[in-house]
Amino acid sequence: MELKEYWSDSYHSSDFKLTRIGLVAIRFRWLVALLIIGIAGWIAVDWWVLDPAHFKLIWKMRLITGAMLTPLLPLSYLCKLNRRWMIASLYFLIGVLLTFNLVGLWSFRDGTPIPIGYIAFPYFLLALLSVLPLPVKSGLRVAVVITLCVLGTDYWLNPDSLHGGALLDRLWLLICFSLAMLWVQAGQLRMLLDLYRESTRDPLTRLMNRRLFMRQLELQRSEGGQRPFTLILFDLDRFKRINDEHGHLMGDEVLVRVANTLGDIFGPDAIVARYGGEEFIVLLPATSLEQGLRQAETLRLAVESQPVENPLGEGEITVTLSAGVVEGSHDSDLHSLLNQADEALYDAKRNGRNCVQAAA
Numbered sequence: 001m002e003l004k005e006y007w008s009d010s011y012h013s014s015d016f017k018l019t020r021i022g023l024v025a026i027r028f029r030w031l032v033a034l035l036i037i038g039i040a041g042w043i044a045v046d047w048w049v050l051d052p053a054h055f056k057l058i059w060k061m062r063l064i065t066g067a068m069l070t071p072l073l074p075l076s077y078l079c080k081l082n083r084r085w086m087i088a089s090l091y092f093l094i095g096v097l098l099t100f101n102l103v104g105l106w107s108f109r110d111g112t113p114i115p116i117g118y119i120a121f122p123y124f125l126l127a128l129l130s131v132l133p134l135p136v137k138s139g140l141r142v143a144v145v146i147t148l149c150v151l152g153t154d155y156w157l158n159p160d161s162l163h164g165g166a167l168l169d170r171l172w173l174l175i176c177f178s179l180a181m182l183w184v185q186a187g188q189l190r191m192l193l194d195l196y197r198e199s200t201r202d203p204l205t206r207l208m209n210r211r212l213f214m215r216q217l218e219l220q221r222s223e224g225g226q227r228p229f230t231l232i233l234f235d236l237d238r239f240k241r242i243n244d245e246h247g248h249l250m251g252d253e254v255l256v257r258v259a260n261t262l263g264d265i266f267g268p269d270a271i272v273a274r275y276g277g278e279e280f281i282v283l284l285p286a287t288s289l290e291q292g293l294r295q296a297e298t299l300r301l302a303v304e305s306q307p308v309e310n311p312l313g314e315g316e317i318t319v320t321l322s323a324g325v326v327e328g329s330h331d332s333d334l335h336s337l338l339n340q341a342d343e344a345l346y347d348a349k350r351n352g353r354n355c356v357q358a359a360a
Ligand SMILES: Nc1nc2c(ncn2[C@@H]2O[C@H](COP(=O)(O)OP(=O)(O)OP(=O)(O)O)[C@@H](O)[C@H]2O)c(=O)[nH]1
Pocket: 204, 235, 236, 237, 238, 239, 240, 241, 243, 247, 248, 249, 250, 251, 252, 255, 276, 277, 278, 349, 353
């Protein structure tokens, strides 16, 4: 995982963004549910420890806070589809909780000793938010907002409480908890990204696997607009013979070399995947059938012209491929599109292999 991927989600793929927001939404929902139960349930403790004057205000405040957080539960199902909703919900949660804390502290301005829970609440909040796998940039924003709100509250309630050492002391503690939160969040982000990559990448070629490709294809169809797109499905010729005559190690080497050639030939917009054993597939957005056929031919020539060396040093072999090309649009049925590409590939094999065939 690269450093910039820890920093911001703008460096993540759109599919991983969706996966991460889905997980954040689930954890957020649990967090809200536990906070509602905890905040309302704490009324029993307050009844035991607080004097009646304070209790009279605080139990109502607890119920109001619980009621304000409740809409976040159904909203969290929408959040998993929309990053902005997720951010708005998170800041709403922080705002409601810090307001609850402020009212609690304000009620003790008469000099009554403040229960430790009210003083520790912002630190508790920072600790709770570490369950969300946020990139450092987002976590930092949350930490700065909480720190400023806490210092602002302290200053508003008692300006003298932030003089000299007291301010440093408070700030130091807030920074320590914020750093711990960022550390845990970044660790979770890393774990999630590693798991995501393991489950969506082919371990041999590091290309995306069929599962992720199908999601990308669906996305292209639904969000790619009116312009056509092209699919190139190709299969290495007589690959079984390569395995049988030169060994599986050589077969693997051929697959890796072809995957590298794919990276060289197709631009960053192309979506390239290992579709099956020795089958690969390329999705070319905003590309007509004619352009797709030309690119498939370029690939065929490139693969044919680059012999693959045996990793055991036993000479080199020439590899060829056959390809089926099909054009799709926003109203295509993906299943039949893939079938058409497969039939075109089959025709290319029947026509003698080492050629490109357009779908009928
Ligand atoms: N080395 C290696 N071989 C694989 C891998 N995945 C699939 N294969 C082999 O790929 C071969 C595919 O053979 P076939 O489907 O008969 O096709 P082919 O020999 O390429 O023949 P045509 O497609 O008709 O040109 C099988 O022998 C599989 O064992 C892999 O990851 N590594």
